[in-house]
Amino acid sequence: MRWWPFGRRTERRTIAWQDVWGSGADAEHLRGDSMNVALSLVPVYAATRLIADSVASLPLETYRRAGDTRTRITDPALIADPTAFGTTFDWVHRAVTSLALRGNAYGLVTSTDRSGTPSRIEWLHPDEVSIEQDDTAYAPRWYWRGRLLESAAFVHIPGFTLPGKVKGLSPIAAYKNAVEIGLYAQRFGRDWFVNGSTPAAVLETTEEVTQDQAKVIKDRFKNAAKGREPVALGLGVTYKPISVPAEESQFLATIRATKTDIANIYGIPPELIGGETGSSMTYANVEQQKIMLVTYALRSYLTKIETAVSRLLPRPQYVRFNADAVLRADTKTRYEAHHLALTDGWKSKDEVRAEEDLPPLPNGEGTKYAPILPTQPARVPPAGGTQ
Template sequence: MGIWFRKPQPERRSLPRQEMSGPPSFASVDLSSAESSLQSIAVHSSVDLIASLGSELPVHVYAGEGAARTKKPTPGYLLDPAGDGNGLPDWAYQLLTSWLLRGNGYGDILTIAPSGYPTQVRLFHPDEIGGWIDQSGNPVWTVNGKRIETSRFWHRRVNPIPDRVQGLGPISMHATQIGLSLTTTRYGLQWFGDGAHPGGMLTNELTDLKPEQAKTAKDRFMAAVRGSREPVVLGRGWKYQNIQVAPEESQFLETQGYTEAQCCRIFGPGIAEILGYESGGSLTYANVESRSTHLLVYSLNKWLRRLERVLTDMLPRPWYARLDRDALLQATALDRWKVYQLQLSTKARAINEVRDDEDWGPVPWGDGPAEEPPPAPPAEPQDEPDDEPDEGEGN
């Protein structure tokens, strides 16, 4: 059952095991369901990384810009946009996942504020929705094949293209690459699980064995080692050798690693590196430290801005929503306090604001700009040692 389904669906069988008579083909991989692509570890990890980070960031509501900006209380309905009790993080995760897999987010507007903006939206599974532009230029929408009233229909798309009402989904655009990822996994399952190669060889260097003798020797050897960790004693001329097939010889792991990294890059630069796939560069402390910033700037920020626009559309004007990106960049305590010191010295923040970031209670004197510490008093001069000998000394 999909993560959005609200009613039982016909059973879907996925990833059927291929016949051993021929190699598997990525052309036979079915990606018609949004969840099918999540069978790829790289796709699932990339989608979950972006959706989890975006949905778990704190949301703040403001009005005004610059010096006139003021923080507003978050409306109660925004804390649970679906009204089902699962909260904003659950709703945001569903929306981001729908965007990442299908390029579109769809919903049913349950309540509307007197000013006309939606305050409660229940999301649809993206595969239940069909949409097109009719001859008069108006969008037409269907849910499970039935036309619906557009006044209650909610749609937000990504990757738009001209003359199309729906956005392009990353999965459909890169179906070949994702299909190759799933096919590589199938091949690995068959190679290591279906007994396509023997585990070892039992040979006799002194005599040629007839088929009946070979079968008897094999049965006796298997009976001796099955369920036992005791050493096996072999007679004269017998030798047992494990068959260690290097996966690289079949290009399995090498192909899988490259394919999985390519699937991660579908969702933006930096994803493959964050998830540990080889990218051709050397791994140093400096680039490990900057990966969170790299991920935020080049891959994650566009999804956060899209989510912010959706949440802003559910607020009264001129209020707007902002996700706290500082929560993503978890710095060390030393680096964090260096930033605090710079902010306080330039009077960019108040002491209570810094204390709030550290989950400390406010202090009565911490609402205003931090006062510069008084200069340190000059050091008192110390008496220099008298190197001159006293009179009469040495006589």
């Protein structure tokens, strides 16, 4: 027989699990640095939602500073109605989401008042904005969808920035590997159940199997497995499962570790998104957990947005988030705090009533900052005598 190397068919006696279900090489669909893909990972979505919801739900208030005094003033258009697409909550939420996922918020001024102060800013998708010179030694030039942006109509709020850089560091790009590990673990969990809780198996026969026959066998097996029915494979093919329990493959441990890693990236108490602290530390109450959330996760977002928006307003106006809204205590604790503030004289009754959504007292009775003096007990004269 003449040897002919071209087109020679190799004998096949086994059909691997990868031949049936595929090799799982779908890295393009599981890219951890993609915003949409990263958000499909539960801990990333949970962390982003927690931060964006918490910041956007805080009242954004406008003040005017005069020396050491600050006065609450009517919110300008930029705060009261900053976007054509939703409310102030939606506007702040978009900015925080962009910061949390991409490390930058990019805004385009779409409207100004008579003095030239921005009255509306629309946040751009961060993946559509690029910088020509990401270096503080140069004047950066920003582009949106390939078009040069004028500096007067462009607002940039960077998140975590490296020395010498202008653009903020993207958390999901910097920790791409951690996100992708979580995505693969999540994908594994899905396949674990979709494929009948069998992550690997071999269809084996002692006979030669052609490509066409292999395809028929695979199709029979897959169709029967999906319907959880018995299957007749033929050609002496036997099914040999290679069962790997989920806990032995560290599936559950990986899921937990991913939640904790994502929480650490965003400075969130891990328990808030299903992670673990890794120590025996517990929180005494919900209020302490909220303080940790504001201190380690929200504070940087609050400060960056306050600073950026205040720069757009005419001096000496500035904006400030009222973080007390997220730290709102239970009724008894709140009332005790009000009593202390009134007793020490550093809050008026009207200010306390405003915090409780109550109207001011009539005739200006609640505007005073007078400390409440403790009541002196009446003196009782001694028995049988005079005072």
